[in-house]
Amino acid sequence: MTQSEPVETFLNALLAMDRVAAKRTLEGSTAADARLDVVERLVVPSLERIGDLWERGEVSLSQVYMSGRMCEEMVDAILPPSDPGRVDQPPMAIAVLDDYHLLGKRMVYSVLRASGYELKDYGTVDGEALVSRVVRDGIVVLLISVLMLPSALHIKTVREALDRAGCRPFILVGGAPFRFDTELWREVGADAMAATAAEGVAVVRKLLDHLPKEYRS
Ligand code: B12
Incomplete structure (x- = not known):
């Protein structure tokens, strides 16, 4: 079987x-640790x-x-449950900004929790709500997911509003x-970007390893 075959089968399902065929393809190639x-x-x-x-019509x-909905359900079902031994860490949160593409955020959230990190899930928020929650919760590491360019550009306004509020979280985007x-x-x-959920965990881990003690809970 070539590398691209499972992708073709999954894509066609x-x-x-066809939920059943999609699930079968996904689970068929899923060892628990992978x-x-x-x-x-x-x-x-x-x-x-x-x-x-x-895009090509x-x-x-x-x-x-x-396709998006079916993937959401399947990803929710197969990603590992969270690790009970949580890491000693400062407050973290994740949000989707001005956007209803939720799957990437769900993956990053699940993988971080499965890696032992605790973080708040703000869901989909607009810039104003995001700023007020981050300030209220004293967030030190803020993860933002966007899939559309206008939403990405809006992060600049969020950063400026946080600066005005005297709040300077580390912002990781994807x-x-x-x-x-x-x-x-x-x-x-x-402050950083990560291309995948796994890369996001690596960035968070590296950041927290070097974070001054006063930021830890
Ligand atoms: C599925 C999908 C939808 C579904 C979303 C279902 C859902 N609940 O999520 C539906 C049908 C609802 C939808 C709607 C729309 N969509 Co749409 N959609 C997609 C599609 C095909 C896949 C997105 C996806 O889920 N990918 C899988 C996930 C897992 O990948 P991901 O989000 O990239 O996440 C990975 C990484 O990026 C990273 N990551 C993501 N976030 C973060 C955050 C952090 C902190 C970190 C570390 C990492 C990280 O980790 C993830 C795992 O590796 C994309 C095409 C594409 N190329 O992305 C278009 C796409 C994003 N959509 C697009 C558009 C235009 C729209 C609509 C405006 C369409 C319309 N005319 O109505 C609406 C707008 C909805 C809105 N306001 O949000 C455009 C955006 C174009 C642009 N440049 O802005 C795209 C690119 C399609 C296209 N080529 O035109 N969409």
Whole structure:
């Protein structure tokens, strides 16, 4: 079997809105310790291909929508439960800014929790709500997920509002716009970007290893 075959099978199952076949393909190649890896190898490229097909007018919005929903359900079901031995850490939160593309955020959230980190999930928020929650909760590490360019550019306004409020969390961003333009994170005033959920965990781990003691809970 070639590398691309499972992606083709998974992609076709999504486009046919065939939950059973999609689940079978995903679980078929999932050893318990490689769950995130299989999501990165099957779910992410398949949804990216669906995005390209949508741009070329070759699939319907309902196919894009149902593919996203089915992947959300499957990813929720296969990612490991959280680790009970939580890491000693400062307050962290994750949010999707001005956007209803929730799958990337869900993955990053699950993987961080599964790696032993505790973080608040703000869901989808607008800039104003995000700033007030971050200030209220004294967030030290803020993760923001966006999939659309206007939402990515809006992070700059969030950073400026946080600065005005005297709050300077470490902002880690991720999502398609940052993968397309690898310098964009600097332009929007973030401190780092990560291309995948696994990379995000590595960035958080490295950051927390070097964080001064006064930031820890
Ligand atoms: C599925 C999907 C939808 C679904 C979303 C379902 C859901 N609940 O999530 C639905 C149908 C609802 C949808 C709607 C729309 N969509 Co849409 N959608 C997609 C699609 C095909 C896949 C997105 C996805 O879920 N990918 C899989 C996840 C797992 O990948 P990911 O989010 O990139 O996350 C990974 C990494 O980026 C990273 N990551 C993500 N966030 C973070 C955060 C941190 C902190 C870190 C460390 C890492 C990290 O980790 C993840 C795992 O590796 C993309 C195509 C694409 N190329 O991305 C278009 C896409 C994002 N959509 C697009 C558009 C335009 C829309 C609509 C405006 C369409 C419309 N005309 O109505 C609406 C807007 C909705 C809104 N306001 O948010 C455009 C955006 C274009 C742009 N440049 O802004 C895209 C790129 C499609 C395209 N090529 O045109 N969409």
